[in-house]
Amino acid sequence: MREIRLSPSGAFDNSARHHRFIDVRPIAAAMGAEASGVNLADLSDGAFGEIRQALCRHKMLFIRSQHLTHAEHERFAARFGDFAPDAYTQGVAGHRNVQPVIKEADHRSKAMFGSGWHTDSPFLPSPPSITILRSVEVPPYGGDTVWADCALAMRMLSPAMQNMLRPLKVLMSARSNAFTQEKIAGKPLAFADTESRDAAFTGTAHPLVRVHPETGEEALYIDEVYASGIDGMTEAESRPLLDFLVRHITQHGFTCRLRWEAGMVVMWDNRSCLHIAANDFDGFRREMYRTTLA
Numbered sequence: 001m002r003e004i005r006l007s008p009s010g011a012f013d014n015s016a017r018h019h020r021f022i023d024v025r026p027i028a029a030a031m032g033a034e035a036s037g038v039n040l041a042d043l044s045d046g047a048f049g050e051i052r053q054a055l056c057r058h059k060m061l062f063i064r065s066q067h068l069t070h071a072e073h074e075r076f077a078a079r080f081g082d083f084a085p086d087a088y089t090q091g092v093a094g095h096r097n098v099q100p101v102i103k104e105a106d107h108r109s110k111a112m113f114g115s116g117w118h119t120d121s122p123f124l125p126s127p128p129s130i131t132i133l134r135s136v137e138v139p140p141y142g143g144d145t146v147w148a149d150c151a152l153a154m155r156m157l158s159p160a161m162q163n164m165l166r167p168l169k170v171l172m173s174a175r176s177n178a179f180t181q182e183k184i185a186g187k188p189l190a191f192a193d194t195e196s197r198d199a200a201f202t203g204t205a206h207p208l209v210r211v212h213p214e215t216g217e218e219a220l221y222i223d224e225v226y227a228s229g230i231d232g233m234t235e236a237e238s239r240p241l242l243d244f245l246v247r248h249i250t251q252h253g254f255t256c257r258l259r260w261e262a263g264m265v266v267m268w269d270n271r272s273c274l275h276i277a278a279n280d281f282d283g284f285r286r287e288m289y290r291t292t293l294a
Ligand code: SIN
Pocket: 101, 113, 114, 120, 131, 133, 144, 145, 275, 276, 277, 288, 290
């Protein structure tokens, strides 16, 4: 099959807006930006408002040298709104909403948490809008995270394809990912509790094309890990369409990539991008913590 390599001429829209309290520098043509000039542990309302705007615009925003504690991470995240439930863990001691994402140096596995293209927990009836991930320890190389812009991907489809997709609903479920992970790791994927696991396996059908509540942008809502079918279609009908859309969204030109440093805070908008973590740092420890917003 011929691969798709589209140059989105005229469709890139990742330039920085002028801000008063923060500096913003895009890191790729498609999406993603670095914000600087702020201390997230002590942030004015003005600076927070600009961070929120910049996050919606660039879809992924990172800030270096923050070194937040769990409490500071939780306090910063809470400014965005209510926390989302987490299906996978009960959080760290004393901080229910701070989820550990840790891979030990001696843990060798062909798959790790986040190592397939996905949007966070789309099997939930109300999936998380925003994820905030902070790095404590990072490998000297490897372990990068890559994001792909689902709104740019939507704009780059033909009007005929866009119209065909708009009324569709995609079924998101954790079932097949959990079985794959279990086969690779030789042990069941951990869930917070049985109830969370059952609900994640049953999954939810969501609109395949979403309209972002703050920007009004249309974006494709589909991924490689959880999208398991399309409402009203047979497996034979839906599979080629799901595969095509994931290949289309994740093509190089629609992505940005982050080389982690310890002490970073990275946030992304699950309504308008996918992400994947590279599982390429065997022998090194990677310690991250994440919060998700409803
Ligand atoms: C995630 O998928 O939420 C984690 C991504 C990462 O570890 O880089």
